[in-house]
Amino acid sequence: MRVLGIETSCDETAAAVVEDGYKLLSNAVATSLDLHAQYGGVVPEIAARSHIESITPVIEQALSDAGCTWDDIDAIAVTYGAGLGGSLLIGVMAARTLAITKKKPLYAINHVEGHVYANFLTKTSLKNYVLPAKQPEFPLLALIVSGGHSQLVYFKDHIDYKLLGRTNDDAIGEAFDKVAKLTGLPYPGGPNIAKKALEGDSHACQIPKAKLPGKYDFSFSGPKTAVLRLAQELIGEDSTFPSKDLPARLSEAQKANIAASFQRVAIETVVDKTVMAFEEFKPTSVVIAGGVASSQELRRQLPEALRSKFEIQNSKLEEILLYTDPKLCTDNGAMIATLGCFKMKLNQPTADPYTLSPNPNLSM
Ligand code: KG4
Ligand code: ZN
Numbered sequence: 001m002r003v004l005g006i007e008t009s010c011d012e013t014a015a016a017v018v019e020d021g022y023k024l025l026s027n028a029v030a031t032s033l034d035l036h037a038q039y040g041g042v043v044p045e046i047a048a049r050s051h052i053e054s055i056t057p058v059i060e061q062a063l064s065d066a067g068c069t070w071d072d073i074d075a076i077a078v079t080y081g082a083g084l085g086g087s088l089l090i091g092v093m094a095a096r097t098l099a100i101t102k103k104k105p106l107y108a109i110n111h112v113e114g115h116v117y118a119n120f121l122t123k124t125s126l127k128n129y130v131l132p133a134k135q136p137e138f139p140l141l142a143l144i145v146s147g148g149h150s151q152l153v154y155f156k157d158h159i160d161y162k163l164l165g166r167t168n169d170d171a172i173g174e175a176f177d178k179v180a181k182l183t184g185l186p187y188p189g190g191p192n193i194a195k196k197a198l199e200g201d202s203h204a205c206q207i208p209k210a211k212l213p214g215k216y217d218f219s220f221s222g223p224k225t226a227v228l229r230l231a232q233e234l235i236g237e238d239s240t241f242p243s244k245d246l247p248a249r250l251s252e253a254q255k256a257n258i259a260a261s262f263q264r265v266a267i268e269t270v271v272d273k274t275v276m277a278f279e280e281f282k283p284t285s286v287v288i289a290g291g292v293a294s295s296q297e298l299r300r301q302l303p304e305a306l307r308s309k310f311e312i313q314n315s316k317l318e319e320i321l322l323y324t325d326p327k328l329c330t331d332n333g334a335m336i337a338t339l340g341c342f343k344m345k346l347n348q349p350t351a352d353p354y355t356l357s358p359n360p361n362l363s364m
Helices: 033-037 044-065 085-101 111-120 172-182 189-197 221-234 243-249 252-281 296-310 314-320 333-345
Strands: 002-007 012-019 023-031 075-081 106-110 140-145 150-157 160-166 285-289
Touching: 002 044, 002 085, 002 111, 002 333, 012 044, 012 333, 023 044, 023 333, 033 044, 044 085, 075 085, 075 111, 075 333, 085 106, 106 111, 106 333, 111 140, 111 150, 111 285, 111 333, 140 252, 150 252, 160 252, 172 189, 172 221, 172 243, 172 252, 189 252, 189 296, 221 243, 221 252, 252 296, 285 296, 296 314
Parallel strands: 002 075, 075 106, 140 285
Antiparallel strands: 002 012, 012 023, 140 150, 150 160
16 A cells, blocks of 8 residues: 655645555655745745645655656545645645546545654665664654644554643744744754754753643743843843844853753753653653654653653663654655555545645644
8 A cells, every 4th residue: 555645734845655654665855944044934925835836846756756656556645734724725735636636535634643653664765764663552652842733642542542731832843943043043943952052051041941730731932931031131131122132142152051951941841741641651652753853852861761760771762762763753745644554544534635625723
């Protein structure tokens, strides 16, 4: 069974072919990231226009890299939410048109659920991919951390899951992007903060963690505002000093300390809750998903926290905690195709190619 996955929820136009829910045959991605960098974040109109230009070449590339013609494709899976309305629309309309003209079943995929399925890919002949040795097993605990989402989800089985907690305000990636902007670091914030953090002291700045009523909920808006106040204080100004003028006044050492301290606290916030959920739900596997899952700091802190709290041996930890290639953590079509494969295998309902519409606010 081969599924073509299409993803256009934000600034990546992506398509990929996946076989039987575990084998990655191709993964084509065109990003409009460079066009957004000068604005410090994604501009929805620019993203939508880029999708229109890229969608056909990206789909063609996914098919040709996989060595497939349309006869080899059994179904199409497409992200229909959550995401930017104009961006989602391009992918959904392309998928609907292809499903009708090529006579393929169509699966509508929740983007956030899709992120988790990137971890089910275990084989590929594509170069430069490091995939987990085995698929995750249920019950499965998933920490989904990206520019648009921060949530902790417990999967009893495929399709059968429960949302344990989510962010009450900003997503963790969004907070990285905003702190990067405050300190004059380029977009996207996560990787650039990680780079700058290497020069800094992660305990130099006091950044409080938010306390919330929901046991597994997160908040990143408070820590982000704490960074703003701290930066104003560091340069001897009060809270009326405009944030856009901060980068010019902060020294490189101050920027590095802010980056390192914020990164430590933001990652600790999601690691603490994952460890609590691990204790309560005793999952067989733990996966991390979304753009922030490529964070080296997360990949350092999470195993360390599990090891020290539960005294798990390294070999056992490697079986529980699975990481995929960073290229499959940020938005891609492969994760969408993989979930499409499982939906097909499990005889889940297909979408109507004449009526499927995007749902920008879709939740899990
Ligand atoms: O999953 P994704 O590509 O798009 C969304 O669905 O949001 O995630 C993008 C986010 C951005 O906020 C970016 O700053 C963050 O992922 N990110 C990282 C890293 N790479 C990307 N955050 C921390 N460390 C990284 N290495
Ligand atoms: Zn995403």
